[in-house]
Each structure stands twice: as structure tokens, then as C-alpha cells.
Amino acid sequence: MLLTEERLYNTGNHRGYNGVIRTDVHKINQEQTIRLKFISSNSSRNQGIALITTNGISIQDQLEQKSAVIWKNEHSSELILNCSKGVLNVFNVWEEERMIGYHDSQSGMKLRKEKGVYIYSCNDFSLRSNFTSLVFSIQIL
Secondary structure, eight states: OOOOOSSOOSSSTTTTTTOEEEEEEESSSOOEEEEEEEEOOSSSEEEEEEEEEEOOOOOOOOOOOOEEEEEEEGSEEEEEEOSSEEEEEEEEEEETTTTTEEOOOTEEEEEETTTTTEEEEEEESSHHHHHHSSSEEEEEE
């Protein structure tokens, strides 16, 4: 998992994948508090979110780290994160035969923004997805 400065898109030639994001990028200008909320999941696979930062992120006031994977089934539906100044990468992940899957040919996130809240609707690797594998939101407070 590498840090990127620019948003990455799924460039496959799949119908309905125009504008599908592989990795979203947020520029953090100073230390920021972020509210992460798991909204729903419609998958038999364990779903989660990967976060990669330039200078560190802490989850619920735990020790700061440069990257983290947050699994929906291991946390409450809402978490508070603290992110240091720099770049924050966000992308969906899933558990596949005890390994982490991400950036597969069919995977990605559709993004909409409502009143300052980024809402991500994710697909893991399923060919027949309506982007409901995981739905989560991020709000930079």
C-alpha cells in the first residue's frame, strides 16, 4: 500500500465505472479530527477501510501510526480519528481467504458529498455490484 498525492481512478473498461475511485486523497492542512462512520455492508466478505498518511493518524486516541486498516466488524459504527498535517489516502479493502484484497479489477468507490460529508459506496471484486459491498462516510471536522 503506497501513499499517493493524487486521486486514483479505476481505469478498466467496465460499463458503469466512469469516475470510480480506487484511492481518494484528502489534503490535511493542520492536525484535523475526522469522523468515520460505517453506514452499511452488503457482502459475505469482511469489509474495511485502509488509511495511509504522510505523518500519522490515531484511532480513538490510540498511538499514532502511518497506516491503518479499520474493519467494520471490529469497531463501532462511528469512530473519531486524528490526522496529522499532510496527505490522507482512503480506499476500501476486504478479507479474501485470510488476506487483504484491494484495488482489484472491479473494485472501487463511488463518491458523493453532502453538507461537508464524503459518502463512499464501495465495490470489492464482484462483477455484479451495485456498490453496496461497503458504504461509509468521512467528515473532516
